[in-house]
Amino acid sequence: MEKIVLPEIENLHLIDTYVANGGYDTAKSALAKSSDEIIDIVKKSGLRGRGGAAFSTGLKWSFIPKGSGITKYLCINGDESEPGSFKDRQVFEFNPHQLIEGIVITCHAIHAKKAYLYIRGEYHKWIKLMQKALDDAYERGFVGEAMKAKYGTDFSCDIYIHKGAGAYICGEESSLMNSIEGKRGYPRVKPPFPAQVGLWGAPTIINNVETIANIPPIIKKGWEWFSAIGEQKHPGTLLFGVSGHVNKPGVYELPSGTLLTDIIYNYAGGVPGNKKIKCVIPGGSSMPPLRGDQLEGIKMDAESLRAAGSAIGTGGIMVMDEDTDLVKVLARLSKFYYHESCGQCTPCREGTGWMVKLLNRIVRGEGSKSDIDLLVSVASNIEGNTVCALGEAAAWPVRFMITRFRDEFEKQVSDHVKLEVKNKVHSMRATLNPLASVEN
Ligand SMILES: Cc1cc2nc3c(=O)[nH]c(=O)nc-3n(C[C@H](O)[C@H](O)[C@H](O)COP(=O)(O)O)c2cc1C
Ligand code: SF4
Structure with missing residues (x-):
């Protein structure tokens, strides 16, 4: 895969280069502002979360109880396990200090003294790179107790890197917190939302890596600058x-x-x-x-x-x-979501497995037309009936792929009609019980 060097400045990942280019100056100026001021700037900038739901970042921060008397936490989500998603690791590799600076500013904005950067376990290389950058930032006094002297403020915060263990579900914000707490990565029922009851029961903000990496330039250049980039309702x-x-x-x-x-x-x-x-x-x-x-x-x-x-x-x-076999693509994607379902709720645990079985049967040329409708029905019964959005993540590809490419699926099962003549006994058994004698 071709690498695109995101920052125009070469070696920006090195602390010397970052500092020489004004790095960590923004944290200093942000710490001189009040928390409310920072939250207001981020709200006005129109920044929306880059972790999937595109929720307003400033609005999310404003949900956290005010004041420094209560313990609060920041979690930065770098689990990045969604197939087709590989952008946060570019931040770890090419611009880790902008992320660290963003974490420091966010901690100040929400009065959090501890931040947990959760990184996908398979990202060995990027965990090492990020840890090195963090160690350098600590050594120079940009993070930790030494911040007070460096920035001339009363505020300090610590940042910990937490390694995931290979489960996609731990990218979901509430299971991410369970995982940090050392518990099984089960999503929590919401409400209460993390801004009220989060990590170890304390108010917690969870944001994606790219979201937080956007904070320093917004504070440095102003909300007007950011909100003028791209589309007004989803700027930057x-x-x-x-x-x-x-x-x-x-x-x-x-x-x-x-x-x-x-x-x-x-x-x-x-x-x-x-x-x-x-x-x-x-x-x-x-x-x-x-x-x-x-x-x-x-x-x-x-x-x-x-x-x-x-x-x-x-x-x-x-x-x-044009040569892609979408039935096979969907079968493969569905296998992923079936494998990654945490099993906590029945529609997702059972439904994802049924969808894999039905799709594999169609791939093998043993499916019937009613299997296509059954797939849509199973997907529709998962949606909206689960604890977390992995249910939708598994159901949407099935429902929309079939609705939008039904011809591909029908072709596969009409081929089956020809096969049926040859193999009457086997397909009769399969038609009587849609899920019988089907392997994953
Ligand atoms: C199954 C599942 C997996 C998720 N994985 C990630 C992930 O790897 N990284 C991420 O930032 N958000 C992930 N999310 C979304 C988070 O729950 C959360 O909305 C996000 O981290 C909030 O950050 P943002 O507001 O900056 O977008 C996932 C959600 C679900 C339901
Ligand atoms: S929807 Fe799936 S992944 Fe989410 S809690 Fe339920 S079983 Fe677990």
Whole structure:
């Protein structure tokens, strides 16, 4: 995968380079402002979370109880386990100090004295890089007790890196907190929301890595500067991770509202062999897929994608060309969500398994038309009936892939009709009980 160097300054990951370019000056000026002032700037900037739901960051921070008398925590979500999402690791690798500076400013804004940076366990390389950057920041007095002397304030905070253990569900904010507490990564029932009852029962803010990395430039250049970039309702630049059938896969930092086709054809170099695009998932694998013949004019921001029938998610753009077998793609994606379901609630635990079985049967050419409808029905029964949004993450690809590419699925089962003649006994057994004699 081609690497795009995000910062224009070479070696910005090194503390000397970062400091030489004004790094940590913004933290100093932010610490001289009141918490309310910082929250107000972030609110006015229009920054929205980059972890999937695009929720207003300033608004989220304002939910936390005011004052420094109560213990509060900040968690920074770098679990990044969604297939098609690989942008946070670019921040760890190329601009770790901007993230650290953002954490310090956020801790001050919400009066948190401890922050936990949760990094996906498989990211061995990036955990090491991040730890090195953090050690350097501590050594120079930009983090920890020494901050007081360095910045000339009463405030200090500590940052801990917490390594995940390979479970996608631990990226969900409440199971992330359970995981940090040393418990099983089960999502918690909400409400209460983390801003009221979070880590160890204390008010907690959880934000994505990219979200927090946006804080220093917003404070430095002002909310007016940030809110003028890209689309008004979802401003700023976004890190778009482009993968699949493109000539130049990689991460591209571009203003929100950039055309999806511009990203695919101009930045990511188009489709190998100039093939047509059959399908694009625009925000990581759990977001609704779009048809390749309906991409014209679609902008990459939360509102535009919603209007187009999908969602921005984490900005992970997965491109599939005309030769892609979407039934196989869906079977593979569904296997992922089935494997990652924590098993806490029945619709998700059972439904994800049923969907895998039905899809595998269709892939093997043993499915029937009623299996397609049954798949949509199972997906619809998961949605809205679970403790956390992994239910939707598993159900949406199934429901939308079938609704938007039904022809692909019908072709696969109409081929089955021919096979049925040859193999009458086997398929009769399968039709009588849709889930009988089917392997994962
Ligand atoms: C199953 C599941 C996995 C998630 N994984 C991540 C993740 O890896 N990184 C992330 O930032 N958010 C993830 N989220 C979203 C978080 O719960 C939370 O909304 C986010 O970290 C908030 O940060 P933001 O407001 O800055 O976007 C996940 C959500 C679900 C339901
Ligand atoms: S929806 Fe799935 S992953 Fe989420 S709590 Fe329920 S079983 Fe666990």
